[in-house]
Amino acid sequence: MAYITLLGLENDLAEQLTDVLGAQQHHVRITDSVDDAVRQGADIVFSTGDAPNYRELIRELASRAGDLAVVVVSRFPENSRWLDALELGAADYCGAPFEPVMMRWLVDSVMRRPRAAAA
Structure with a gap:
């Protein structure tokens, strides 16, 4: 079980x-x-x-809580945005529709990663 926050997503997503x-x-x-x-x-x-x-959101989250895992969500996933998000420090990137098996894998994968030590 994970504690997950959805930030700035459209209501339907x-x-x-x-x-x-x-x-x-x-x-x-x-x-x-x-x-x-x-x-x-x-x-x-x-x-x-x-x-x-979206780039500013990733940067701000990283500067305020560097050990927080950020997954970027898009209605229309594009390779360029996926790579951009990862280069900015996102843990992963996903697009709608959200398949249960994929989401389970994504959350499990992110939760297994070690978190940065608090400064």
């Missing part, structure tokens, strides 16, 4: 992810605020990759 992740017994919270995402103490933040400011 947030609803789909909440359904899939909740069915897998993960605790899911939704916010539009980086402050809330950091304060909530999540294991993983699923952040929008469709907003024009």
Whole structure:
């Protein structure tokens, strides 16, 4: 079980992810605020990759909580954005529709990675 925050996702994407992740017994919270995402103490933040400011969101999350795993979510996944997100420090990238098996693998994979030591 993981504590997951959904940051800045469109309502329908947030609803789909909440359904899939909740069915897998993960605790899911939704916010539009980086402050809330950091304060909530999540294991993983699923952040929008469709907003024009997605790069800034990844950077801000990394600067405020460097050990926080960020998975970028897109309605229309593109290789260039996937690579860009990973280069910015995202743990992974996924696109809709959210298949339960894929989401289980993604969360398990991210949760197995060691977290950076607190400074």
